[in-house]
């Protein structure tokens with residue numbers, strides 16, 4: 716893989732890699748992909764023809780696989796979680812800004828999503844750079860944020876009273892009785908690049924440690940509004956054969972739900988992470 720094959724998707728996040736066949740990538744290609752992922756937060760490959768076995772084999776070259784506790788597994792392969800919405804469902808998976816697995820003590824490093832069935836239009840995914848969001852803040856505010864930790868959980872999404880459990884996605888989901896709670900610093904360093912990152916997200920961060928929910932929301936809602944600024948985002952328009960890999964520490968993502976009446980099926984493999992500080 717050389718520089719001519721890499722095109723930025725926006726100023727702060729995302730690169731497309733052209734002319735690389737993932738199923739037969741060399742060890743030096745894999746090292747280059749990992750480096751690019753750490754730098755850009757999202758790496759996209761077009762026109763791939765990855766079988767489910769190829770998807771798993773490629774994921775294993777990136778890192779150990781972690782099985783998602785909630786999404787339905789693909790029949791033949793427990794490593795592959797299905798992110799799906801049928802013609803008759805109204806609610807989609809991932810339809811709000813979030814980062815995967817921040818409710819785990821050791822959040823997943825990233826995910827590799829393969830487009831299997833796409834609507835005729837719509838169904839794009841937005842990504843946002845948490846390095847750019849952090850860098851945009853004043854030094855004094857950054858210093859305050861660095862003294863704080865936040866609580867993350869998935870119980871309000873997937874638990875018995877959870878939003879998704881009680882939506883038209885509920886019947887397909889697992890793990891209703893699981894309990895999750897993790898406390899992470901508001902500002903973390905990327906384990907590979909050392910870059911400082913804003914580490915809260917509107918999907919799973921419920922409050923600041925030691926603060927009430929109301930007190931927390933005043934700060935969290937402000938930070939969410941910073942993370943959502945359009946200049947920190949890029950938009951991925953999927954096509955048959957598109958594969959995307961993102962870093963959950965340095966990005967948020969948002970699966971747009973603008974294709975009611977059509978089916979969308981994505982296969983996701985999540986890659987294990989390392990402790991974050």
Ligand code: SIN
Pocket residue numbers: 798808809810815826828839840968969970971981983
């Ligand atoms: C997800 O949030 O992992 C799903 C993203 C997508 O379906 O585009």
